[in-house]
Amino acid sequence: MSLVDELKSAVTPRAALLVVGVLALQLLFIASYVGALHHPKPRDVPFGVVAPRQVSAQLLGQLEKLPGEPLAPRTVADEAEARRQILNRDIDGALIVDPRGRTDTLLVASGGGTVLSSALETIFTRVEAAQQRTVRTVDVAPASAADFDGLSAFYLVVGWCVGGYICAAILAISAGSRPANRERAIIRLGALAVYSVLGGLGGAVIVGPVLGALPGSVAALWGLGTLVVFAVGAATLALQSVFGIVGIGLAILLIVVAGNPSAGGAFPLPMLPPFWNAIGPALPPGAGTWAARSIAYFKGNAMTGPMLVLAAWAVVGAAVTLVMSSLRREPEAEPIAGELNGVRA
Numbered sequence: 001m002s003l004v005d006e007l008k009s010a011v012t013p014r015a016a017l018l019v020v021g022v023l024a025l026q027l028l029f030i031a032s033y034v035g036a037l038h039h040p041k042p043r044d045v046p047f048g049v050v051a052p053r054q055v056s057a058q059l060l061g062q063l064e065k066l067p068g069e070p071l072a073p074r075t076v077a078d079e080a081e082a083r084r085q086i087l088n089r090d091i092d093g094a095l096i097v098d099p100r101g102r103t104d105t106l107l108v109a110s111g112g113g114t115v116l117s118s119a120l121e122t123i124f125t126r127v128e129a130a131q132q133r134t135v136r137t138v139d140v141a142p143a144s145a146a147d148f149d150g151l152s153a154f155y156l157v158v159g160w161c162v163g164g165y166i167c168a169a170i171l172a173i174s175a176g177s178r179p180a181n182r183e184r185a186i187i188r189l190g191a192l193a194v195y196s197v198l199g200g201l202g203g204a205v206i207v208g209p210v211l212g213a214l215p216g217s218v219a220a221l222w223g224l225g226t227l228v229v230f231a232v233g234a235a236t237l238a239l240q241s242v243f244g245i246v247g248i249g250l251a252i253l254l255i256v257v258a259g260n261p262s263a264g265g266a267f268p269l270p271m272l273p274p275f276w277n278a279i280g281p282a283l284p285p286g287a288g289t290w291a292a293r294s295i296a297y298f299k300g301n302a303m304t305g306p307m308l309v310l311a312a313w314a315v316v317g318a319a320v321t322l323v324m325s326s327l328r329r330e331p332e333a334e335p336i337a338g339e340l341n342g343v344r345a
Contacts, residue, residue: 021249028257036261036276041068042119043277045270048076048085048094048107055097063127070123082107086140089294089302092270093120095135103134109141111297113268114150141297144215152213153292154265154285156203160225161259161285163199164232165251167192172240172248185241185325189318192233200225216296224295228288231310234317235284241324259285281305284313 051059056075063073074091076082082094086109096105106124108117121137128135143150171188204221207214214221232255239247262272262280269277269286280286287306294303 040267042070044072051097111141157288160228168233168236196229231313238317238320259283
């Protein structure tokens with residue numbers, strides 16, 4: 001056999017296309033992560049201002065004109081209301097102006113991301129110094145001492161997402177990525193559901209009682225983890241049912257390449273460039289990270305949106321998987337599944 005024939009035999013056209021696809025994923029991975037995270041800076045951070053009426057308008061105007069437009073300031077009635085809005089995750093911080101002295105109070109919430117709270121401190125140290133005033137910082141929702149830079153919630157959700165798409169991929173390649181019938185699709189979804197319950201519980205116990213990295217309800221984190229794992233897994237099964245083995249690559253594209261850097265983990269959403277800031281809340285890693293932080297540090301507030309996002313991924317993924325399995329009554333030969341069967345034989 002000639003070298004050319006050997007090459008054609010060793011690298012089939014399908015394998016060549018898959019390798020090209022992997023190369024594209026690799027380059028997209030680099031572009032997405034570096035593009036999102038190489039130059040973080042606050043943009044339009046929702047921010048409250050508590051000040052006397054004669055000072056408030058001038059201060060708002062000053063904050064709106066800061067270079068780079070880091071803040072989206074709004075007037076808040078009093079300190080109690082500012083604290084309530086921070087805990088409800090309506091704003092990320094607030095400045096309480098003391099008209100009787102020269103020291104103002106900056107309210108932050110490092111549980112939502114220590115990088116953002118540090119950025120706010122830097123901004124207002126400069127703003128106050130320009131007015132010959134000083135600022136003291138009060139952390140309304142502090143991150144746990146065992147939660148370095150507030151990253152534990154993000155890593156927890158990443159682990160859940162990885163489990164979801166790997167479990168779905170294994171269920172697919174073990175016997176063909178496209179379910180041959182509805183019964184097989186139901187079995188795969190059922191197995192994924194059991195795995196999701198176990199994966200959600202395991203993650204919640206590890207970050208809570210075992211490592212003490214995150215405070216908050218273990219039961220609530222368990223429920224969140226179950227939904228995250230199932231949502232990602234169901235979406236992966238749906239992509240596989242439509243595109244075959246290529247669906248696994250598409251799942252990685254959505255969850256890893258697009259979802260992880262836009263999740264607000266390493267840098268909270270207001271510090272990401274506009275594209276990643278926009279897509280993050282609509283993808284499972286971003287919705288899961290927001291919800292996990294809400295459970296841990298914000299009394300479970302502001303979770304309706306993220307939970308609806310995760311539920312939508314779960315329901316749509318399961319529905320597409322079932323519909324596609326109903327359209328195919330004959331099993332399709334899948335190269336990878338065939339190779340695995342050959343190895344077992």
